[in-house]
Amino acid sequence: MTADTELLTVPEVMAYLKVGRSTVYDLIRTRQLASLTVGRARRIPDCALTDYIHRHLEQEAA
Known part of the structure; x- marks a missing residue:
C-alpha cells in the first residue's frame, strides 16, 4: 500500500463488482479480498x- 492508496467502502466495492453486500463480506471473510478496519468501518484498499x-x-485464463 502506498500513500496515495484509496480506501473504498463496502458499498463502493459492491457497485464496482456489481455484487451484493454478503458477497463482498464473504470475499473479505475468506481472505480473497484484503481489508482493514478503521474504527467500526471496513475499508478495502483499491490495490x-x-x-x-x-x-x-x-x-479464468488458465
Missing part, C-alpha cells in the same frame, strides 16, 4: 481490489 480482479482473470 487489493485490483489484485483480486487480476487473480481472477488469471484463473
